[in-house]
Amino acid sequence: MIALVVTMGTLFAWALVAGRLARWSVTAPVAMTAAGVVLTVGPHPVVRISLTTSDAERAVEIILAILLFSDATHVPARAVRGRRRLLARLLVLALPMTLAAGALAGSLLFPAGGWWLAALFAAVTVPVDLSPAGELIGDSRLPSWLRGVLTVEGGLNDGLVAPVFLLCLAGVEAHGAGPGSASDAVGAAVNALLWAVLAGVLVGKPGGVLLQRAWLAGWTRPAAVRLAVLALPLTAYALAIVLDGNGFVAAFVAGLCFTPHCRRLPPKALHLVEDTGTLLSLALWFVFGELVTQAFTGDFDGRVVAYAALSLTVVRVVPVLLSLMGSGLDGADRLLLAWLGPRGMASIVFGLLAFIDLAPTDPHAADLIGQVMTMTVLMSLLLHGLTYGPLAARYSAARPRPDEDG
Template sequence: MAALVVIMLILLVWALIAGRLARVSVTMPLALLLAGVLLTAGSDPWFIFEIDFESGEHLVEAILALLLFVDATEVPGGIFGREPRVMLRLLLIALPLSLVLMWVAGIALFGGTGLWLLAVLATIVIPVDLAPAAVFIRDRRVPVRLRRLVNVESGLNDGLVAPVFLLAIAGAAAHGEESVAEAAADAVPSLAVAVVVGAVVGAVAARLLGKALDAGWTLPSALRIGVLALPLLAYGTAILLTGNGFVAAFVAGVFFEPAARRLPAATMHLAEDVGEMLSLALWFIFGAIVNDVLASGAITWQVVVYALIALTVARLLPVALSLVGTDVRVPDRFTIGWVGPRGIATLVFGMLAVVELPGDKDFVLAVTVVTIVASIVVHGLSTGVVIRLYDRASQRPAGPGAAGDTEGPGQTADR
């Protein structure tokens, strides 16, 4: 109960000074992480969390499902957004290249480690989660096209990585060709089930809620609760049918998005706020995990270098290469590559790997923790700088074809 009071107090303080802290690029995940580290550190900490990964993994998965759903409702123009060709390049060229680069980096840095375990690590550190840098896609000083591309990609790539992650886990756990073949055979049906479940839940719910509103059968407050239930419904149903819950939640959001635009503006606010609050509480608890990993001594220079490669070269290079030949400006290509923070998606995959591969628990957890902490600090502090650079660029006389690239300088969008 004391931990709950402290977390809520921190959130209240944040609500009072968020604007001030935003000026120095201090994000809420960074603030909660620092509070969690400080209050759970030492031999006699203020708070003691007994971290049980097996019992806590479903809660973390549910939070991720909710965030994916919310992300999807902000993607106009279908599952690949309004620019499917650019998005397919990011997902089918940049993403596989990033995974391969991290697999090779793992071989170079952790030579004695099994190849399947290195594949697991690659799938843990590559998925992008905008939570540590959510301000980027909400700030109207950033070109709207750029924000849409980053938003759509972040919602899709962890869902696409999930089947690869499950295959790598099977290989690392079994060390047998038969189990790996079975995992590969299960991956496609799992993805298909998730897409069908998500499409049905999202489309049917959109139709029913719209009709109920038109007929006067419901109330705005009830609509908000109904929307909050959708990602968890899609996630749970997909899991029961042996599908991928994350993909189902995101697809449900994609199919619900057209209805979300026709419903009252505040309909999505409860799902957005609950998802954000739960994720912020998770960052506080993550601070205790950071202290446990530091105490274990599992962090080596190889782990640190591996995490930095994941956040820089292995992301920037594939994204830039994949966008060659498109009309995306060169600076924007590197911005898309840079604004790729790691957060709850990485934490979920890392927790699942710890549960499935207990023999490699400390090593996997060290890679997961270092990658997330480095990302929260680096991306959290640099996102404001990137936004200000775009703001300055927007103040200069626009070049040919630049008209309409932004929604309006100098203001931050509210969700």
């Protein structure tokens, strides 16, 4: 309970001075991570958080379910309509190439772990998350179309990577267990994904239709609609678990099925689920601070730094640039899209789930996953935080009217 008191107290303290801290780009994730490091370091830390229990795993999965649902529903329709081809290049071409490049880098740096572990490294570190650089979305120095594309990419790629993550995790868990074990584990994971898709469709589509009709008929109120929307990802998660499916994938599918009905709901219908997701994610940023202290107090593998650096540069930049060839964008636009790929909450949650699952059976692999995830997110906070401002300023100076679409 002391952990909850400290975490929420830290969040409240940040909220009191958020405006002043914003002048130095100290966002909520940065503040919560710093607090997590300070309060969990040393032989007698103020807070101790157990991450290897089944309760911790379930809590992380539920948080991910809410975040994925919110991401799926928080995609700006105008950006999707206006830039379908560009988004297809990023999500259909660049994302698979990035996963492949990340797996290749992992296999070269950690050959003893095998391809499954290398692929799991990629699945954990590839998803883009703009929450550490939230000011980017409202920065008028960048054109609205570019901000919209980055928002859609960040909102959808974690959900698209989630099935890949589950398959890779199943492969790592079965690696070395005997002939046929990996194929059996992957088969079970595929079966869980199919049940997850079914659960998501059964909850998201009818839920959206019923809420829309109830609102248009005047049978409900805005506050009730907000509560009903929050109930949808939790319902999809629970139904998938009952069906032996994956809960957070079901929540993402439910969000995709629910999204077409959002436009006819009250304007603030999504605010409660978004705020809940934000609050829970900030608590996980505090937990991430403890992971930082753990990563540097145990046996640290220096190759982790090399992998994180590659993941944030070559692994991200080259596939995006290749996918944008022939897109009609100029060099500056392509480079900016390729570079602005911060890592954050999706990587933290995937890394935590992998660590929790692997710790009892393969502590070495669990530690490596934890270190790779921690170093990648930490370096992303530093690299993207330091370079975003100067890049936006140079981009704006070269384009007198940066907020024009097209």
